[in-house]
Amino acid sequence: xxxxxxxxxxxxxxxxxxxxxxxxxxxxxxxxxxxxxxxxxxxxxxxxxxxxxxxxxxxxxxxxxxxxxxxxxxxxxxxxxxxxxxxxxxxxxxxxxxxxxxxxxxxxxxxxxxxxxxxxxxxxxxxxxxxxxxxxxxxxxxxxxxxxxxxxxxxxxxxxxxxxxxxxxxxxxxxxxxxxxxxxxxxxxxxxxx
Ligand code: 5GP
Numbered sequence: 104x105x106x107x108x109x110x111x112x113x114x115x116x117x118x119x120x121x122x123x124x125x126x127x128x129x130x131x132x133x134x135x136x137x138x139x140x141x142x143x144x145x146x147x148x149x150x151x152x153x154x155x156x157x158x159x160x161x162x163x164x165x166x167x168x169x170x171x172x173x174x175x176x177x178x179x180x181x182x183x184x185x186x187x188x189x190x191x192x193x194x195x196x197x198x199x200x201x202x203x204x205x206x207x208x209x210x211x212x213x214x215x216x217x218x219x220x221x222x223x224x225x226x227x228x229x230x231x232x233x234x235x236x237x238x239x240x241x242x243x244x245x246x247x248x249x250x251x252x253x254x255x256x257x258x259x260x261x262x263x264x265x266x267x268x269x270x271x272x273x274x275x276x277x278x279x280x281x282x283x284x285x286x287x288x289x290x291x292x293x294x295x296x297x
Contacts, residue, residue, distance in 0.1 A: 109197030115211040116227035117257030137196035176213040223290040226267035
């Protein structure tokens with residue numbers, strides 16, 4: 104396949120705003136698109152697979168990669184838990200295919216700065232912080248303290264929404280999926296021959 108300038112789609116959302124489902128549906132809608140598998144020091148959750156969901160690494164291995172410049176961007180997303188985007192995988196895939204990244208707000212803005220018009224940064228917002236709290240409580244995976252921490256973080260992240268190329272409010276999952284697919288389609292079309 105011929106080499107084209109990179110095209111990067113970055114999806115970001117405060118905790119539990121439906122981002123994982125939207126990412127999966129966008130990947131299904133654009134069959135050539137590659138997904139960037141991040142490196143993380145967080146332990147795997149039940150059902151997660153190394154190399155598919157994340158590359159699960161030790162703190163030492165993460166630090167070695169960071170020091171060697173192997174990460175395109177990285178963040179300490181939660182205290183003591185590091186996440187990063189492997190540079191070589193993204194650069195290799197982006198030579199032939201658009202690449203989708205599912206990363207946090209600051210990581211997304213860093214990638215946008217690196218790639219400029221070659222990146223589309225989408226922010227998936229919950230209808231409100233109250234709805235987010237309800238969703239997190241229903242999911243039942245959080246203690247009261249971790250729920251508070253996630254809500255505080257979501258509040259902070261919401262403050263960055265205006266810096267994104269588009270904000271998609273996830274009040275209805277199907278509608279939000281359709282809007283994300285439309286945004287990505289328009290971006291791929293507008294950057295196809297440039
Ligand atoms: P989780 O632990 O729930 O899988 O992810 C926590 C957060 O880390 C999510 O917002 C996710 O998008 C973000 N994240 C995952 N991979 C990366 C990455 O490579 N870089 C950055 N900056 N954030 C990431």
